[in-house]
Amino acid sequence: MSNSRLRCVVLDDYQAVAAAMADWDRLGARVAVEFEKRALTDDAQVLARLADADIIVANRERTPFDAARLAALPKLKLLVTTGMGNAAIDMEAASARGIIVSGTGNAGAPTAELTWALILGLSRQIVREANGLKEGHWQQTLGMALKGKILGLVGLGRVGLAVAAIGRAFGMQVMAWSPRLDDARAAEAGVRRAASLEETFEKADVISLHATLNPASRGLVDAGLIGRMKPSAYLINTSRAGLVDEAALIAALKAKTIAGAGIDVFHIEPLPADHGLLALPNVLATPHLGYVTDDNYAAYFGDAVENIASWLENRPVRVLNPAV
16 A cells, blocks of 8 residues: 555535544545535536545445446545445445445434334324414324334334334334244244235235345335225335335325325435425425434444545455455
C-alpha cells in the first residue's frame, strides 16, 4: 500500500449526519473523506462522482455496483457496504478486479420498530386523524383493534422474531411461514407455523414481510396471494420491495380489495413524487426508514472507519467477497 492520499466517498448521506457518526479523523492523512448528500440515480452521475474514488462506502443497496459499473471505476480498491450483505454488488466481478468488499454490523430492532409504527399508523388511521385534527375535524375513522387479531409473518429471522414478540404483547395471535420453518422453531418463538403461505394470506389480519430477497422469493407476493387477503387486512413491507408484485398491489389498493398497505421499501428509490402508490389514500409510505436510526448509523459508519483503517494496514476485516 502506497503512502499517497486516497479518496473515499461516502454515498447517500441524505441527512448530512455520517461525518458525525464516526471518528473519520482516525484515518489521518492517508484518506480524504467526502460525503455525498445527493441521490445518484443514473450511470452518468455515479461515474462522474466516483471515477477517482479509491474507497467507496455504499449505504445499503441504493447504488448498484454491477460488473460494468465496477469496470468503469478503475481506481476502486475497497467497497464498504453498510450491513453484512448487499445484493446490489456483483461480488464475483469485484473479486475479479481485485476489489475488496467489506460489510458492517447493524441492528434489527430499528426495522422491527418501524414495522410496528406502520401497523399502528394504519390500524388506527393516525396520519388521517392527526392531519384532520389540524384542519378542524374530530374522529373521522374507526380503528381496528389488534388484540385477538391474527398477525401473519412471512419470514421469521431476527426482525421477524422481534415483530412477533411485540405482536404477542399486543395480544395478537401470531402465525408465521417460511420455507425452512419447522414446528419446533415456531414453538420456540411462540408462534404457530402456518401450513402454507396461502394460509397465512387467507387468515391474517395483518401480514408483515420479513423474508430475504433471492431468485426464489422475488415476486413472491403476487396477484394470487394478494387476492386471498381479507378485505379488512393490511400488508406491511419493511423488508425488500422485490418480494411484492407492485402492479398487483396497486390494483388491489385501488379496488379496495384489501384495507391498505404500509410500505418502507420501493422498486425505485428515492421514490418519484408522482409514483402511483403515493396517490392512494390507503397507503402509509415511509422513505426507507427501517434502518435509519442513531444507533444503526453509529454501527454502520463506526465499522466502516474500522474497515478502512484495517485495510490500510493490510489486514482487511468483515470481507464479504471471495478472496482476492
